[in-house]
Amino acid sequence: MQRRVFASSISIAALAICVLATCVNAQVPAGPPGAKPLGLPAQGPGFGQALPRKLDAVGGIVIGGPVATPPLPTDVELNAVAIDAWLEALVSELSSNSFETRVAASAMLLEKRADQRQLMSLLARTNIDREARARLIFALQQRILKAPRGALGVRMESMRDDLGVRVTGLIPGMPGEKLLRLHDVVYAIDGAPLALREDLIRNVQSKEPGRVVTLSVYRQQRDAKGKGLFDANGQPLLDKHDFEIELASTDTLEVKGGPEQVNLLPSPISLEREALAEAVATRFGETARVLTLPEREVEARKGQALDAHPVVREALASLELLRKVGGADAATMKLLLIEATKLRQKAESDGISDAEREHLLALADRVDAIVLEISRLGK
Known part of the structure; x- marks a missing residue:
């Protein structure tokens, strides 16, 4: 993919x-x-x-x-x-x-x-x-x-x-x-x-x-x-x-x-x-x-904590780094929003369980929330 x-x-x-x-x-x-x-x-x-x-x-x-x-x-x-x-x-x-x-x-x-x-x-x-x-x-x-x-x-x-x-x-x-x-x-x-x-x-x-x-x-x-x-x-x-x-x-x-x-x-x-x-x-x-x-590897596993997922970990690491340097990074926000989109697209795929679908959507929402926090650093 x-x-x-x-x-x-x-x-x-x-x-x-x-x-x-x-x-x-x-x-x-x-x-x-x-x-x-x-x-x-x-x-x-x-x-x-x-x-x-x-x-x-x-x-x-x-x-x-x-x-x-x-x-x-x-x-x-x-x-x-x-x-x-x-x-x-x-x-x-x-x-x-x-x-x-x-x-x-x-x-x-x-x-x-x-x-x-x-x-x-x-x-x-x-x-x-x-x-x-x-x-x-x-x-x-x-x-x-x-x-x-x-x-x-x-x-x-x-x-x-x-x-x-x-x-x-x-x-x-x-x-x-x-x-x-x-x-x-x-x-x-x-x-x-x-x-x-x-x-x-x-x-x-x-x-x-x-x-x-x-x-x-x-x-x-x-x-x-x-x-x-x-x-x-x-x-x-x-x-x-x-x-x-x-x-x-x-x-x-x-x-x-x-x-x-x-x-x-x-x-x-x-x-x-x-x-x-x-x-x-x-x-x-x-x-x-x-x-x-x-x-980037995007796999959802039932029962896995949202913040332990690779995409969310990257988003959180980016947020922490940008807090230290003092500013938002538009390129990073674009990349993360695309990751969230891919998660939602995967949630719509055939052959996955309802639990997996719910987890993928929750991951996408979590990434969106982190991107919002990053955007606020530039204000």
Whole structure:
């Protein structure tokens, strides 16, 4: 008999059109002295006008259209990846005869944030058993979904005529607060022009925290009293600046500005990561999101105490270990729930007595109760 584990499926939320301001991140020094004044084109809107038109795409993703999956490395590329010794040792522990060792190795893979390409390389070229493969795929998916993303801590809105994005708010304690000003217009990042705020979000969140980027900014000239200056045609006089900024992280943004400051619009990077997590399960699993695992011995004997049964013993050992490390383990819960399902399937088989059937169902209920206790450890 075999049991099956379904690798975590990633639900991709539908893109919504939102006109709320969106937060991103950046870092900029004060503008250089003597910057040349620059007026907006005569046909352009007044400085600071927000984009009123309907959006047909968000960050290059057509609304209602498919999300492009970033390409995975080829087998040739993965075969050339060097594997850290500690990672190879952990992967070998995923095939241990000890359930506690397997769970601990899974937790360590998540805690140490193993390199994504190394995990893919191991999946592509390592002959590991099927449970170990399921745990390794789960760790890889978590690394993809939870990898750090850059942030500026700036609320922005798109301008008309693709002139860039205007700063409408600054999050205290974030890089943008130190270097940008309200009503600045960011028109490029690292030389790449920005048409919409979603372009800036994609660019920033695709980079790791700590990365230094260059923001190209229009800033209105002001008099000694801080009043904005305009030319004879009523157009604002602008200075053009290039500012170097070290990105913070979206985690810091959530702490500094609150959860409402993150993902007011569906992030293109988040959608791409979800698609990539689906893709690795398809490529490295035995079938798309379905992995077949070796069967654990599941035999019910009349009069045997529930907690003495091998499946229940493993569940209890997992619960005790996870209590010590302080957290739930989604991969372990999946495996145990599948064990409970197999017990119930066996209880429905022909040729077993009523007593055996009752015992099998009681075992399944016991495993379910333990999984519930494990899930509570993560709260």
